[in-house]
Amino acid sequence: MSRKDRLSGNEAVAIAMRQINPDVMPAFPITPSTEIPQYFSNFVANGQVDTEFIPVESEHSAMSAAIGAEAAGARTLTATSSCGMAFMWEELYVASSNRLPIAMALVNRALSGPININADHSDAMGARDTGWIQIFSENNQEAYDNFVMAYPIAEHEDVHLPIMICQDGFITSHAVENIVIEDDDDVKKFVGEYEPKHFLLNADEPLAVGPYSVTNYYMEARRAQAEAMAHVPGVVLEVAKKFESIFGRHYGLIESYRMEDADYAFVLMGSAAGTMKEYVDGLRKEGEKVGLVKVRMFRPFPAKEVAQALSHVKAVAVLDRAESFNNVGGPLSGEVLRALFLQKVRCEAADYVYGLGGRDLLMEHVRSVLEDLKKLCAGETLPAFYRYLGVRE
Amino acid sequence: MKFNFKEITSRDDHLAPGHRLCAGCGAGIAVRNVLKTLHEGDHAVIGNATGCLEVSTYMYPYTAYTDSYIHNAFENAGSTMSGVETAYRVLKKRGKIDDTYKFITFGGDGGTYDIGLQSLSGAAERGHDFTYVCYDNGAYMNTGIQRSSATPMYADTTTTPTGKESNGKPQPRKDLTQIMVAHNIPYVAQTTFLGNFRDLYLKSEKAIYTEGPTFLNIMAPCPRGWRYNTEDLMEICRLGVETCYWPLFEVVNGHWILTYEPKEKLPIEDFLRPQGRFRHMFKKGNEYLIEAFQKEVDKRWNELLEKCE
Numbered sequence: 001m002s003r004k005d006r007l008s009g010n011e012a013v014a015i016a017m018r019q020i021n022p023d024v025m026p027a028f029p030i031t032p033s034t035e036i037p038q039y040f041s042n043f044v045a046n047g048q049v050d051t052e053f054i055p056v057e058s059e060h061s062a063m064s065a066a067i068g069a070e071a072a073g074a075r076t077l078t079a080t081s082s083c084g085m086a087f088m089w090e091e092l093y094v095a096s097s098n099r100l101p102i103a104m105a106l107v108n109r110a111l112s113g114p115i116n117i118n119a120d121h122s123d124a125m126g127a128r129d130t131g132w133i134q135i136f137s138e139n140n141q142e143a144y145d146n147f148v149m150a151y152p153i154a155e156h157e158d159v160h161l162p163i164m165i166c167q168d169g170f171i172t173s174h175a176v177e178n179i180v181i182e183d184d185d186d187v188k189k190f191v192g193e194y195e196p197k198h199f200l201l202n203a204d205e206p207l208a209v210g211p212y213s214v215t216n217y218y219m220e221a222r223r224a225q226a227e228a229m230a231h232v233p234g235v236v237l238e239v240a241k242k243f244e245s246i247f248g249r250h251y252g253l254i255e256s257y258r259m260e261d262a263d264y265a266f267v268l269m270g271s272a273a274g275t276m277k278e279y280v281d282g283l284r285k286e287g288e289k290v291g292l293v294k295v296r297m298f299r300p301f302p303a304k305e306v307a308q309a310l311s312h313v314k315a316v317a318v319l320d321r322a323e324s325f326n327n328v329g330g331p332l333s334g335e336v337l338r339a340l341f342l343q344k345v346r347c348e349a350a351d352y353v354y355g356l357g358g359r360d361l362l363m364e365h366v367r368s369v370l371e372d373l374k375k376l377c378a379g380e381t382l383p384a385f386y387r388y389l390g391v392r393e
Numbered sequence: 394m395k396f397n398f399k400e401i402t403s404r405d406d407h408l409a410p411g412h413r414l415c416a417g418c419g420a421g422i423a424v425r426n427v428l429k430t431l432h433e434g435d436h437a438v439i440g441n442a443t444g445c446l447e448v449s450t451y452m453y454p455y456t457a458y459t460d461s462y463i464h465n466a467f468e469n470a471g472s473t474m475s476g477v478e479t480a481y482r483v484l485k486k487r488g489k490i491d492d493t494y495k496f497i498t499f500g501g502d503g504g505t506y507d508i509g510l511q512s513l514s515g516a517a518e519r520g521h522d523f524t525y526v527c528y529d530n531g532a533y534m535n536t537g538i539q540r541s542s543a544t545p546m547y548a549d550t551t552t553t554p555t556g557k558e559s560n561g562k563p564q565p566r567k568d569l570t571q572i573m574v575a576h577n578i579p580y581v582a583q584t585t586f587l588g589n590f591r592d593l594y595l596k597s598e599k600a601i602y603t604e605g606p607t608f609l610n611i612m613a614p615c616p617r618g619w620r621y622n623t624e625d626l627m628e629i630c631r632l633g634v635e636t637c638y639w640p641l642f643e644v645v646n647g648h649w650i651l652t653y654e655p656k657e658k659l660p661i662e663d664f665l666r667p668q669g670r671f672r673h674m675f676k677k678g679n680e681y682l683i684e685a686f687q688k689e690v691d692k693r694w695n696e697l698l699e700k701c702e
Contacts, residue, residue, distance in 0.1 A: 023480060023484065023487070026475070026479075050486065050487070051483070054475055054476070054519065055519070057472075057511060057512075057518075058515070060469060062472075064466070064469035064473045064475075064476065065476035066476060067465055067476060068440075068472070068476025068478075069476035069477065071477065072438070072476065072480030073480060074483055076476070076480075090466060091465070091466065094465055200438050200477060200480075201438070201461070201480065201490050203490070203492040206436075206459065206460050207462075208456040208458060208461070208462040208463075209461075209463040210464035211451050211452065211454070211456075212452045212453065213453040217453050
């Protein structure tokens, strides 16, 4: 039986991990993801799982051990944040290029410096080209549901790629919400057993992993990886459909909120989507025809779906929770504007950086964005390609 | 443990011929002979830090290993094998596999003394059941002979070149074997290629078949970096041992045992002279360099003798 419970995002993800009962979990503490391995260590200590937990001496070793374990044939997961994942960066590429379906709970946090422990997406954006599937969660329920769906996506025979399930540090990882936790057996059945075809510990077929590949093979390896990534959207939708049929909650690659007749659209990811839904409702009450497109899957990027959702708007504002230092805009706007261009959707567009290091997104910020969009539609130009929201200039 | 040279040499190799290591390279000799000690019927997963050995033995699509093999990166051979070994334990516990596997990781001195030290230290402290073998050739040979913390004092390397103001590497080498002993792991040993390889064989077998983390440090000369004639490899190793530059010993559960004591300790010049990387030490006026090197060797040898008493 499913049950309702008051849980933090970290606890919800840890429960999903307990229900999955993976083979191996190497992890290293870092705020705000530390609670996940803590909760999990308790599950191990109390015999609620028979997973082998490896208390590694760094995040680099966490991902290195995860690669070793997964290559050996073990279903493996880990959790980290911020500088922890930055420290894994090299290994993220090794994991994906070896086609190892490792699952990672990424609790998004700003990167140093200055050192800051609060939410933004710079960690995930730094890993956007590493070949990992990236799914963002709006709230605790989504963090849980997305983690339950992680392995069926990653281990799918057409995919075989690592996956990171992102949630915003503290905002969802530590805040407690009422969420639905599904029955242990139902989750186990949904996730299924891991039966890798090729693995190091198969005595019938010794396997070599991690070759040196010179110019005459490297490009084909990358191309094969890109091909696997091309299969991801279909599989994500297939898994979401099955999830909905069993557990009743619907998920797509994106979520459109009050977009049907919207003239102005906001595009963003993560916990700010919940905040933005409130603001959209408020502005709608005032007669503003605004809507929200929440990007759930950032890698691979659902370009067609995003462009289609925005095909009828006069103007779009992309809100980036990460800085790209390119003088043009954040990483999400780069993806969205390319999608619009390639799908021949013509509308006004502007980009904003918000919420860095845990700063709140306020209604007054959103109002100023809407004013900008109206100015653009009236033929005015904005002083810069992008600007910061709620910052002391 | 028995040592039957004829029987051992007749065993199948776990490292197949056709790999791309240089003639006279110690790394291939180390791997081939360490893996000869695997018992019949036992499977192995071979780990490897990035380095000469890795790029020469697993160049896609060819592997020189008859066993399963994993290379991950330069600095994480220890933690990578932690994951493999843990997977073995859990898959066995869950009844998914029933074969016996041994886990043996090879790394050069750069990947072991330097960039991979943390990863190795973590794996040793956590007690994974595996053997880490360092093939110590005393520099970053794969990238073109740059100094490492295993490089001996005064060696001429491409980042410690000799010149008007330089006599090569100023610092003496790190003693990694002692550092590994300080991890209180059940077996640590130092060996090299001598005679019929009895010493290397016995230590390798002990390391692989001792439960828990074990460490072998093998002096494995590099003809390019050390600048000796390839056919002199065995002689260089012998001189390393007879001069007490590379003493042979093992530490079993914290108990230090000297496994070979030279009848007559040779002067360090005998080890240094055949190697091009020390040529500048033999220039007139540089006698003090040899004296300083000898002093360092003596100091370490005497300390070792004390530990082994």
